[in-house]
Amino acid sequence: MAADRLYLDHAATTPMLPAARDAMMEAMANWANPSSPHADGRAARARLEDARRRIAAALGWSGHVIFTSGASEAIAIGLLRAKGGRIVTSPVEHDAVLRVTKGAARLAVASDGLALSSREGGNLSPALSSNAAQEMDPRLRGDDDQAEVGTLLAIQHVNNETGVIQPLDRIDRDGAILFADCAQSAGKLPLPDADMIAISAHKFGGPPGIGALLIRDLALIEPSGGQEQGYRAGTENLPAILAMVAALEAREDWLPRATALRARLDAGIEAAGGIIVARDAPRLPVIASYRMPGLSARAQLIQFDLAGISVSAGSACSSGSLKTSHVLGAMGWDEDAAAEVVRVSFGPQTCDSDMDRFLAIWKSMAAKAFGRASQ
Numbered sequence: 001m002a003a004d005r006l007y008l009d010h011a012a013t014t015p016m017l018p019a020a021r022d023a024m025m026e027a028m029a030n031w032a033n034p035s036s037p038h039a040d041g042r043a044a045r046a047r048l049e050d051a052r053r054r055i056a057a058a059l060g061w062s063g064h065v066i067f068t069s070g071a072s073e074a075i076a077i078g079l080l081r082a083k084g085g086r087i088v089t090s091p092v093e094h095d096a097v098l099r100v101t102k103g104a105a106r107l108a109v110a111s112d113g114l115a116l117s118s119r120e121g122g123n124l125s126p127a128l129s130s131n132a133a134q135e136m137d138p139r140l141r142g143d144d145d146q147a148e149v150g151t152l153l154a155i156q157h158v159n160n161e162t163g164v165i166q167p168l169d170r171i172d173r174d175g176a177i178l179f180a181d182c183a184q185s186a187g188k189l190p191l192p193d194a195d196m197i198a199i200s201a202h203k204f205g206g207p208p209g210i211g212a213l214l215i216r217d218l219a220l221i222e223p224s225g226g227q228e229q230g231y232r233a234g235t236e237n238l239p240a241i242l243a244m245v246a247a248l249e250a251r252e253d254w255l256p257r258a259t260a261l262r263a264r265l266d267a268g269i270e271a272a273g274g275i276i277v278a279r280d281a282p283r284l285p286v287i288a289s290y291r292m293p294g295l296s297a298r299a300q301l302i303q304f305d306l307a308g309i310s311v312s313a314g315s316a317c318s319s320g321s322l323k324t325s326h327v328l329g330a331m332g333w334d335e336d337a338a339a340e341v342v343r344v345s346f347g348p349q350t351c352d353s354d355m356d357r358f359l360a361i362w363k364s365m366a367a368k369a370f371g372r373a374s375q
Helices: 020-027 038-058 071-080 095-100 238-251 255-271 297-306 326-330 353-373
Strands: 063-068 087-088 117-118 124-126 150-156 177-180 198-201 212-214 289-290 341-345
Touching: 020 238, 038 063, 038 238, 063 071, 071 095, 071 177, 071 198, 071 212, 238 297, 255 289, 255 353, 297 341, 297 353
Parallel strands: 087 150, 150 177, 177 198
Antiparallel strands: 063 212, 117 124, 198 212, 289 341
16 A cells, blocks of 8 residues: 555455465465375475465364355355255345345344344344335244245354444244354454354455355355365465465454544544444444535545545445445445445555544534535
C-alpha cells in the first residue's frame, strides 16, 4: 500500500504478512509438481502434506484439509457436492453462498443481523422466515415429525459487511450438518464446531488465490477425481499453500487492540450523528459499518479516496457496482438508508492515529451533509 494512504479495507483483502511473502518466494524458487513420481515431486509432496498438518494444527482442526483456490471454491465444493438432503441458509450470507444455494430455504434475520434466536436452556435455534417454515427440516424448527436425513445448515460465522458474529457453537441443530463460512473469522477467532468450514488465506495475511475446505468426514461430499484425495482437480499451488501456513503461524492476537480502536471509532461516529450498523450485536472488532445520513456511500467513497483513505461499501465481490446491500436489506434497512452505509475494516497495523485521521474526514463530510439536509 502507498505510504501516504490509509488502508481501512482489510475485510476485502489484507496485505500479505512478511513471513508469508518470504515463504512464498522461497517455495517458488524450490518446488516441483507434488504429483510427480521423481525425487523432486516426492519432496514437494512431503512439503504439501506437512503444510496440511500445520494448517490443521494452527487452526485447532482435527479433520481433513482440502486445498482450494479460496473460500468461494471451498463453498462451491462443500455445498454443491454435499450428499443428502436440502440446504438451509440465511439471506445475509456472502454472495458466494447465495449463488450456489438458489431456491434454498432461508432463515429469518433479526434487525441486528442475527439469524439465530434465543431458546430456553441457553441454546440457539434457527429462526424461520415465513416462506421457509414449511420447507425447513423438522429438526431445525422444533417439530417432532421424522426429519429428512442430511439437511445441511450453511451459516456465515462472521458477516463480511457488518462484522456480526453468529454464535454457531450454540446452535441446537440436532444432527443437521453445519457448514460455516469462516473467511472473515479464520485466523482471528477460534473455529466453530462445524462439519465443513471454508477459509481464505488473503483475509488473514496470506496470498490471494488460495484457501481450503476443512471437512470432518470426506464422506459428506461427492468426489470429483484429480488431486486433493480426489476431491479437487488441479496441480496444488504449493508456494501459495506454504505462504498460507506461514501467515497462520505468524499471526498475533491483536483483537484486544482492535476492540479499543473500534470503540474509539464507534464513539466518534455516534457523537457526529452517524449510525452504527448492528450496534448491539456481537461483532468481530475488525469490521464495522456506518451510515452517514444525507450522503450516499458512492459520494463518501469518492471523498475518502481523494483524502487518501481506502474504505468500501459492503462486500468487495459486489461493491464494484455499488449495488444496494442484500445484507442490510435482510436486516430491514430501506434502500435509501442502506445506500448511505460504508464499511471500515482494520488490520494488525491499524492504530489510534488512523482512527483520528478517518474521523476527521468523516466529521467534515457529515457536517456538510447534515447542513444540506437541514436546509
